[in-house]
Amino acid sequence: MYKHQQKLRLSIYASFTLIALFILADFVLPGRIVNDEIIEVQSERQQYYNAARNYHYSYKVITSKHKFLVAEDFAELDLVNKKIEYSVSPIFKKVNWYRLISSKEKSFYSLRIASGLVLPLLIIILIFAAFRYKKKIGTLLFIFQILLIADLIFLMT
Numbered sequence: 642m643y644k645h646q647q648k649l650r651l652s653i654y655a656s657f658t659l660i661a662l663f664i665l666a667d668f669v670l671p672g673r674i675v676n677d678e679i680i681e682v683q684s685e686r687q688q689y690y691n692a693a694r695n696y697h698y699s700y701k702v703i704t705s706k707h708k709f710l711v712a713e714d715f716a717e718l719d720l721v722n723k724k725i726e727y728s729v730s731p732i733f734k735k736v737n738w739y740r741l742i743s744s745k746e747k748s749f750y751s752l753r754i755a756s757g758l759v760l761p762l763l764i765i766i767l768i769f770a771a772f773r774y775k776k777k778i779g780t781l782l783f784i785f786q787i788l789l790i791a792d793l794i795f796l797m798t
Contacts, residue, residue, distance in 0.1 A: 661761035668757030
């Protein structure tokens with residue numbers, strides 16, 4: 642029975658490692674570079690339904706080919722009718738980075754960095770630590786596996 646559990650655990654670790662590598666490859670690979678004109682910049686108030694009634698704004702750039710979230714400091718620039726260059730990931734077709742044609746500096750949206758880079762790397766490190774060093778981090782690993790599945794669903798939509 643114990644060997645069967647070990648094989649099952651190893652196959653689960655391998656599956657989640659492959660998913661994490663798949664997501665990581667989507668973020669790291671260069672993707673397709675698109676040059677387009679910004680049609681509109683939308684801001685949306687995101688309301689929290691808690692006692693403090695806090696909120697924040699999210700900003701979305703709309704081009705003729707894509708809609709994608711951008712950072713607030715980028716959205717505050719006068720962007721309408723300006724040329725933008727951005728990279729579309731090869732697997733999930735998400736925007737990895739963006740920049741104005743007139744600028745040399747690339748910008749990354751923080752949610753894309755967290756979902757495409759940080760979370761998959763963290764999962765790989767946790768699985769390696771749990772497997773290699775026989776660490777008892779099953780609950781933590783389970784939570785991050787659920788987060789990885791949610792991240793995969795997020796990237797597929």
